[in-house]
Structure formats: structure tokens, C-alpha cells
Amino acid sequence: MVWGGLYASAFERVRSSMGNAGRVLLAYNTNIDAVKYLERKDLEKRVERAGREEVFRYADGLPKRIENVPQLLGSILWSIRRGKAAELFVESCSTRFYMRQWNWDELRMGGQVGIMANLLGGVYGVPVIAHVPQLSGLQASLFKEGPIYVPKAESGRLKLVHPKEFAGDEENCIHHIYEFPRGFTVFGLKAPRENRFIGSADDYNPNLYIRPEFREHFEEITADVELAIISGLQALTKENYRGPLKIIKEHIEVLNELGIPAHLEFAFTPDETVRKAILGLLGEFWSVGLNEVELASVMEVMGEKGLAEKLLSHDPVDPIAVTEAMLRLAEKTGVRRIHFHTYGYYLALTDYRGEFVRDALLFSALAAAAKAKLGDVRSINDIVKATDVPVNEKAKAVEEGLVREYGMKDGIAEVNSYQLAFIPTKIVAKPKSTVGIGDTISSSAFVGEFVLR
The missing domain is CATH 3.40.1190.20 (Ribokinase)
Structure with a gap:
């Protein structure tokens, strides 16, 4: 039809x-999504440094949570190999620090x-x-203009305000997004389609x-x-x-x-x-x-x-x-x-x-x-x-x-x-x-x- x-x-x-x-x-x-577009040489170097054999253990089966760098890199390879999205909570502070040091290409809602x-x-x-x-x-700042409201309580009364009008500066909740295109190849693993792996690094x-x-x-x-x-x-x-x-x-x-x-x-x-x-x-x-x-x-x-x-x-x-x-x-x-x-x-x-x-x-x-x-x-x-x-x-x-x-x-x-x-x-x-x-x-x-x- x-x-x-x-x-x-x-x-x-x-x-x-x-x-x-x-x-x-x-x-x-x-x-807040911190988006990193993966590059083959960079990722391969990181895998080798972390221990290729240890990393590939997690390319076959995802852990429940990420507690170290080999688990992070292996989970990224898991997503690449299958072209499937996955998201895991990053437990360890050292791995969160590693992700921050790896940096990102852009920040998004x-x-x-x-x-x-x-x-x-x-x-x-x-x-x-x-x-x-x-x-x-x-x-x-990442919210668009428009009829978007968040509840705000003042003296026991509820108000609905745009997020940009909410007076407060609370913590940043950052999730690290590792994006790859279709055909992205690393260690012979070829992504059948574009997708991403998400490492969640916030406690809320x-x-x-x-x-x-x-x-x-x-x-x-x-x-x-x-x-x-x-x-x-x-x-x-x-x-x-x-x-x-x-x-x-x-x-x-x-x-x-x-x-x-x-x-x-x-x-x-x-x-x-x-x-x-x-x-x-x-x-x-x-x-x-x-x-x-x-x-x-x-x-x-x-x-x-x-x-x-x-x-x-x-x-x-x-x-x-x-x-x-x-x-x-x-x-x-x-x-x-x-x-x-x-x-x-x-x-x-x-x-x-x-x-x-x-x-x-x-x-x-x-x-x-x-x-x-x-x-x-x-x-x-x-x-x-x-x-x-x-x-x-x-x-x-x-x-x-x-x-x-x-x-x-x-x-x-x-x-x-x-x-x-x-x-x-x-x-x-x-x-x-x-x-x-x-x-x-x-x-x-x-x-x-x-x-x-």
C-alpha cells in the first residue's frame, strides 16, 4: 500500500x-545528557589500557551495575556489537571521574x-x-520556552512556574551518553545500526x-x-x-x-x-x-x-x-x-x-x-x-x-x-x-x- x-x-x-x-x-x-561521539582509535586505546580480556567479558553480557572501567567499556562494546541501546547505573566514584575526564562533545536535556x-x-x-x-x-537552562511548568511550594502554597523561573541552584544530575553510528567498527565488532550506551552518574x-x-x-x-x-x-x-x-x-x-x-x-x-x-x-x-x-x-x-x-x-x-x-x-x-x-x-x-x-x-x-x-x-x-x-x-x-x-x-x-x-x-x-x-x-x-x- x-x-x-x-x-x-x-x-x-x-x-x-x-x-x-x-x-x-x-x-x-x-x-543532563553529556554526549560523547565515539572514535575508534580512542576507544581501542582505552580498552587496551583497561585490559582487553577483562573488558570483553562484559561485551558478551551486561553487568547489573557498573563498578569499574572495564565494565563501562565492555558495556559500550555490548551496545556496539548488537546496535542496541542500554543504560546502567555507574556505582563507583573512580569510574564517574574517568567519564568526566573522558569529557563530552555536547550537553543536552x-x-x-x-x-x-x-x-x-x-x-x-x-x-x-x-x-x-x-x-x-x-x-x-536546557528547558525550551513554552507552557512547561514545575511545581513550587511557597509558605505551604503551590505555584506552577517555568523551570527558568524556579529560584534555586540544586545539583547537576549528569548521564554520560556514548553514541556510535551505523557501521562503527572497533576490534572487528561492527554496529548493525546507530545507537548509544548510557552510563548514569547521578544519585537522584x-x-x-x-x-x-x-x-x-x-x-x-x-x-x-x-x-x-x-x-x-x-x-x-x-x-x-x-x-x-x-x-x-x-x-x-x-x-x-x-x-x-x-x-x-x-x-x-x-x-x-x-x-x-x-x-x-x-x-x-x-x-x-x-x-x-x-x-x-x-x-x-x-x-x-x-x-x-x-x-x-x-x-x-x-x-x-x-x-x-x-x-x-x-x-x-x-x-x-x-x-x-x-x-x-x-x-x-x-x-x-x-x-x-x-x-x-x-x-x-x-x-x-x-x-x-x-x-x-x-x-x-x-x-x-x-x-x-x-x-x-x-x-x-x-x-x-x-x-x-x-x-x-x-x-x-x-x-x-x-x-x-x-x-x-x-x-x-x-x-x-x-x-x-x-x-x-x-x-x-x-x-x-x-x-x-
Whole structure:
């Protein structure tokens, strides 16, 4: 089928409807991304100095946390070899010092909340209320202008102000992003696609620090909210997850009482205990978003190891295996919407029906392509600049498989008691950056779907 026309009409429909969006609550993780573009000779020298044999131990299997330099470098090689993103908490001070000495090429807004706030509020003009664990001067400066607000308590009263108007100079929460392009080769390992490895070097987001304003005034904060996107659970451990998840459960209960649909943006969560706990909480959410690595990790804790292996054994990812995994997840948890995004195509499994689900995915793919092409999207009209980006050719085989298996037509099929929506994505050959593309996809699709209803 011709996807160009569907892309164009979906973009126009979402753009014309975005002004109707109500406030969106974004919680809980915001940080500063220190981006380093990897160079082969530099990385190889560092690996040799750290001990090649020791480093390569971690290129085969990721540690739960980074406690030394060989683990850091090995984890970077793990991502390069697979072309997969991963994020791990950096435990040791000496490794954090090593990363600071390695330096960075640029500083950007980071954290799922920060990236989504700048996109929804600063680009789309959708009013957002963002949770920022530490609001330093540098962190505040990275927020775009627009209807972006943070809660501020003064004499027991709550105010909503733009982050740049928040009087305070708290700590910097820095995450080190190691980016590599498709074809990047080191020690014979060749990246099948562009991606990055993230070393988190702050102590607030990994412990899911929740500001007193949110703990004490949450019902007041959510009084005029229409949607919520929750993220930042990925760095929790079996030692520290109980307290934060208790607060999150209380917050989700408030959102559900108010009838506010909440989306959980999943991310790679190394700790199996935490994954199981998040899985147990998932039924409280309207929606969840994840990629193949994250979906496979969820299947593992559900005891679906064979299915988990299938999700990671094909390129492009087998859409029938993805659909089967999404069905298992939906049936186990009762979550109403599962948004799967991978390199080349997206799927959405919903317990409701309508072309608006597919069209929101198309809009989100266009937004992601614009971000990849331009590096920074400054207005919703910039997204038009991605219309000339070609649709992924490999997705044709994916679509044909879905047509054979489920009788899919125009990107929509009935599977069991659910609707399955599919779209092929647009692929930018040489993206400016990959950081934040997943957050762009998920927030654009979730908000886009609701403005199209």
C-alpha cells in the first residue's frame, strides 16, 4: 500500500488537533545528557589500557551495575556489537571521574521527562507539568520556552512556574551518553545500526527521588491534568525499589480516580526483582511503551524465555513474535494499550478500535524522523521536513507477514479481542543523534492518539 498519503494526512490531522490537548503530567526522571561521539582509535586505546580480556567479558553480557572501567567499556562494546541501546547505573566514584575526564562533545536535556517536556511543551505547545528531581541552573537552562511548568511550594502554597523561573541552584544530575553510528567498527565488532550506551552518574534518578512538592501536593497538581506519562523506574534495584513504587502506586490510584489515562514508558531494567514489581503494577496503567530488548526482558520474568529469545534473534524483529508477546502481556496485566517500537516499524495493540491509533503512530514516526534528521525539532512545522525521508524498505516483509498471519489491511488487523495497528517507519541514513528518539516516539503517539479521538 502507499504509505506516503497516510503519513501526510495523519500529520495534518494531528497538527490541527494538537491545540486541543489538555495538560500532561510528566514524572519522574530529568537529567543532563553529556554526549560523547565515539572514535575508534580512542576507544581501542582505552580498552587496551583497561585490559582487553577483562573488558570483553562484559561485551558478551551486561553487568547489573557498573563498578569499574572495564565494565563501562565492555558495556559500550555490548551496545556496539548488537546496535542496541542500554543504560546502567555507574556505582563507583573512580569510574564517574574517568567519564568526566573522558569529557563530552555536547550537553543536552536528558531524562525521559526532560526530553518529553521540551517536545510536548516547547515544540507542540501542549501544557506540561514536569517533575525535575534536581533543578540546577544548568538543568533549568536546557528547558525550551513554552507552557512547561514545575511545581513550587511557597509558605505551604503551590505555584506552577517555568523551570527558568524556579529560584534555586540544586545539583547537576549528569548521564554520560556514548553514541556510535551505523557501521562503527572497533576490534572487528561492527554496529548493525546507530545507537548509544548510557552510563548514569547521578544519585537522584536511580533512587527515584520524588520531590516534596509532588509528595505533598499531588492531588492539587493533577487537578487540571488530562493525561500522564510515567517514566524513570529502570535504575531501581531490589534494595531501593519498595519506597518509590509505593509512592507511584499511590499516585496512579489518584490518576485513576480522576479518570486520567497514564502511560508507563518502560526502559531497560537490569534488576529482575524490579521488573517483576513493575509487571505487577502494569495493570494500573492505561498504556505501556517498550522496544524489543525491553519486551524480551518482560517476557523473561513472565517465564516466556523461548519467546524472549525470538524477540532478539531476527532483524528486523519478528512481528508475529512481537504480537504474541504483546498479547501475553495484555492478557496477564489488563493494560489497555501496548505500544511497541523498533528500528523500522511500530505496532500498537489496543482493546479499543479506530484508525486514530495507526495515525498517531504515523505522526510519531514522522516526529522521530525529523528529530533524527535535524537533531533538534524547534516547532511542530519542522516535522514536515521529514516527509522526504524514505519509508523503511525492510518493513515491507514485516507488513506482508502481518497480512498473511492476521489479514491486516491498511495497517490494521483484529487479533483475538484486540486491534493491532502497524506502520513502517522512516529511516534517516545518517541521523544527527539517537538520544531521545524513543521518548519522542512514545509521547507523540500517546498524546497524538488522544487529540485525535
